[in-house]
Amino acid sequence: MTDYLPAVLDAIDHNREAALARLFEVLRIPSVSTDPAYKESCRATAEWCVATLREIGFEADLRETSGNPIVVAHDGPADGAGKPHILFYGHYDVQPPDPLDLWTKPPFEPWLDLEPGNGDVIVARGAEDSKGQFSTILEALRAWKQVAGELPIRVTVLIEGEEESDSPSLPEFLARHGSEITCDLAFICDVVQWDKDTPAITVRLRGIVGLEVVLTGPSRDLHSGQYGGPALNPIRELVNVLADLHDADGRVAIPGFYDGIEPPPPDQKKQWQALDFDTDGFLGDVGLTVSAGEKGYSALEQLWERPTCEFNGITGGYQGVGSKTIIPSRASAKITCRLVAGQNPEKILDSLQSFIQSRVSHDCKVEFLDKGDAGLSSEDEVFSFETRVKVASRKAFSADPQSPYLKAAAAALEEEWGRPAVFMGSGGSIPIVSSLSRMLGMECLPIGFGLDDDRIHSPNEKYNLKSFQKGARSWARIIGRLARPA
Structure with a gap:
């Protein structure tokens, strides 16, 4: 089998400016799902996603719901030959930009800024949550198609438009169309990595x-x-x-x-202990000094x-x-x-x-x-x-530590970032993970490249340019790993 991955990674690097231009294009559409005044903008964003996926080579269309439309797309070889069929999930809607007076520039006019410690950052509403995140997936898929002519595995893409307003249309959609999007594995991109230089897989959600x-x-x-x-x-x-x-x-x-x-698992606990989590800094950022949780457990253990x-x-x-x-x-x-x-x-x-x-x-x-x-x-x-x-x-979510998909994704992330992926927990919940696992019986792996300081839901939301570029390369590597014969 031809190893296309090096050329795929080169294509991602070569197309960086075009990829950024595509991201800026979708960031300019004010797809605020919580405000009915933006309903047409939400549809326009969904149509942008469909057009982009078709341009890449997918069969893509809109599925109407009682609210904003959902984007569904399919591509890849019909005969999987022992390779997994994977689903990529993202959402195209964004939070309201208010308060507008706290933005450095208009929230739907994206720009590059330079931040100490982060370098170049993309600033706009939706830059990280989640247009920047799912764009890393689109760029990886684009590069694979450009270089190899076809994807090495079957891929389904699901991009919804109401995540920021509690996904009211999604359960009915899954009940009606679940068989079409049920895959072996779902990747959820709406999460963070450990820090700007260390990748992560979220293996536990409360x-x-x-x-x-x-x-x-x-x-x-x-x-x-x-x-x-x-x-x-x-x-x-x-x-x-x-x-x-x-x-x-x-x-x-x-x-x-x-x-x-x-x-x-004991190895996860050992890894968490080695992270040397800064409890004082974590609490100090919100004006607190002493952990108030369950005694006998560290702050990180209390959260995860x-x-x-x-x-x-x-x-x-x-x-x-x-x-x-x-x-x-x-x-x-x-x-x-x-x-x-x-x-x-x-x-x-x-x-x-x-x-x-x-x-x-x-x-x-x-x-x-x-x-x-x-x-x-x-x-x-x-x-x-x-x-x-x-x-x-x-219900809470816990990934199978022996999953071959988890191991493959972790290996691919380590190859790209030069350090092992952290198997993170999360104190919060991600509704789509519960829905896909409970309703459709799918294995889920939340992997994303956001950071805790990305100011999502706040003025001057940002996404590190490094996260955007290495995120696309990471997904390309993950796809390549999963394409290897079982």
């Missing part, structure tokens, strides 16, 4: 489960002078319950909360390996200027638990509800509001219980 609890005591707000003492105060009931959710060591006190947890129970909002009583001496009728709190591999969201949610119910006075009515009021996305899996509570939940 899941999530949450609800909003509302406690109602008296039938109306009461004068605290006339009723203070004998009247139940729902704020006091609520804060007592919330305080009971953790013990003195920061452990979650919900019965069964830690059941089934699957710890990371351990589950949490957090209070995201609390309200009750008078919130205006001055004083209003009442005993309020209602108090509420929004609670979410970040989950790790092995935890069962349904059981944890059920146990959380029982824990709250058991600690509230019989004179206090307890309600658990649905997923919309809990502030969780419509992309999440929904469970219903006898109490008719609907909440959002998502």
Whole structure:
């Protein structure tokens, strides 16, 4: 078999200016999915993606949804001959650019800037999240087609247009068209690498489960002078319950909360310890000094390996200027638990509800509001219980450490960057990973070349030029590795 990879990498290097021009072209389209005023711009961006994929040589078209269209494209040999069929996922929509006055230049007029420590950076809304990221994939595919005339493996591309608004149309799309896009492996590009010189594969993502609890005591707000003492105060009931959710060591006190947890493999733990994570710097960047998490675990372990129970909002009583001496009728709190591999969201949610119910006075009515009021996305899996509570939940993700795809991708990244890829965890969740693995049974590998300082969702969002260029080369190497006979 002809080794096209060296020529493919040369083509990527030779076409750097053209690749940057193509990225700037799509960055100029204001594809803000959260604002209906940009609906036509979102469609224009989807059409740009289709045109670009067709230019590369893909069969590509738009799939209409109840919201913004989804781009689907296919290419590669029909006979895989033991080689994997892979899916590349990205999203073409971007966050709103506000506040505009904090941008150095207009957010949809991309420019190159020079930053200490980062070198040349691409600045624009969407530069990293995610137009710059999925453009690295497009440039790798372009180079392979240019040099070899065809891709060495079958490839499907899925680019959606509502990720920044919680992907409301994606579950229905996957339910209807899942068979068309189901592949052996999905690459998710919407993640970061360890640092600007070190590649990474995100091998663990925390899941999530949450609800909003509302406690109602008296039938109306009461004068605290006339009723203070004998009247139940729902704020006091609520804060007592919330305080009971953790013990003195920061452990979650919900019965069964830690059941089934699957710890990371020993070699991953060893690698994490060698990273020498700067806890002081991590906390210092947000004005903190001491880790407040579960005792006995480092800050990095708390983020990547351990589950949490957090209070995201609390309200009750008078919130205006001055004083209003009442005993309020209602108090509420929004609670979410970040989950790790092995935890069962349904059981944890059920146990959380029982824990709250058991600690509230019989004179206090307890309600658990649905997923919309809990502030969780419509992309999440929904469970219903006898109490008719609907909440959002998502299982944690953990990559198979023995996966041949993981090993191939890691080897390709090390070849390009000259150092081993970090097998990272992530404290957050990526909805598409849950959807593809749960609904379609696909193996997923989140690999991207963003950085923590890329200012995504903020003014002056940037993407290192090095990340853009070496990202394309990395994907070219990964494709080449996967094309080797099994």
